[in-house]
Amino acid sequence: MMVTEVWIGVSLGVERTSHGARMGGGDLPESCPVEAKSIYLPPNWRGTMGPATGPPNAWRCAAAVAMVLLGLTSLLSISPETSAAGPTLTIVSPTDRAIIGNGSPVYVVYEVSSFNLTPPGGGPDPNGGHTLIFVDGALTLETAAQTVPLNLPSGGHVIELRLVSTNGSSLVPDVSASISVTVTQGPATGTPRIEIRYVEITFPTPKLVLGRDVTVSFQITDFALVPPVRGEPAPNEGHIEAYLDGVHYSSVTAFRPIPFSDLPDGDHTVTLRLVDNAGTPLTPDASDSVTFRIQFAPIVDINPYLSVIQIILAAAILIVLFYRDWGRSILDRLVARIRGRNA
Secondary structure, three states: OOEEEEEEEEEOOOEEEEOOEEEEEEEEOOOOOEEEEEEEOOOOOHHHOOOOOOOHHHHHHHHHHHHHHHHHHHHOOOOOOOOOOOOEEEEEEOOOEEEEEEOOOOOEEEEEEOEEEOOOOOOOOOOOOEEEEEEOEEEEEOHHHHHEOOOOEEEEEEEEEEEEEEOEEEEEOOOEEEEEEEEEEOOOOOOEEEEEEEEOOOOOOOEEOOOOOEEEEEEEEEEEOOOOOOOOOOOEEEEEEEEEEEEEEEEOOOOOOEEEEEOOOOOEEEEEEEOOOOOOEOOOOEEEEEEEEEEEOOOOOHHHHHHHHHHHHHHHHHHHHHHHHHHHHHHHHHHHHHHHHHH
């Protein structure tokens, strides 16, 4: 039984049998490259289609026409080549929702494809242009650089990049990308903590202050002190709220000892708590407390004792004068005058 395959080319009809390949009236070399498609004919194709009749040339012409039609059909079935891709823009760094710590600039790194980046104001380029940088919806920069530093204040921000042509018009379709970032003056990671280091003065007894003025020193970790601002709080930054005996005493925005003045005698508790820019305590709570006692020694009032002291001082003066020569002469004159008046 003979199995027959028919190979269809663009302009060639090739019949390949189990005995070899034939093209027209001659043999086709096995190494000859032929771009073709094949259809499979069942073994009894001759019986079902009927024996070929007529001159051999007519049969060959009919076969050639059939192969040409099949070739055209195969060409129409081939998918057209994909058209060239349009420009693309991808933000590489930072990642979306990234936290930028320590008040550092935000370095935006991006990549483009199928687009020529040229400085703004350059010559016309049908497949080129520059990038517009938007921060929170406001145009901030026009550039062709692919690394862009942005100095942003604390808080959340949306950064959008958009490709435009050399004359500044948007591409069609629009080619853009955006990310959101959060900037903080504190570290990007870590858990804020506060610790009261010591209370001045603690001599002679610990936690006992012999005076009415106290200074409390503290230490903070993974947190930046900044003045209170309006807007969205940023992580790991804010200020300190100081409380004296449970009552708010002051807000601290700088790293320095906290003075407490004119405290009455008795026990007192100072609490220092970290809060964000809006004054909300952190979660988890970051606070520390210290308790001390004020024991102030008042100045003794000597007014009740002045009269007694004056009498004693006057007697001492008289004794000193009596035992001196000029003191005795004065005393003799006084006695003589008294006697003269009585005579």
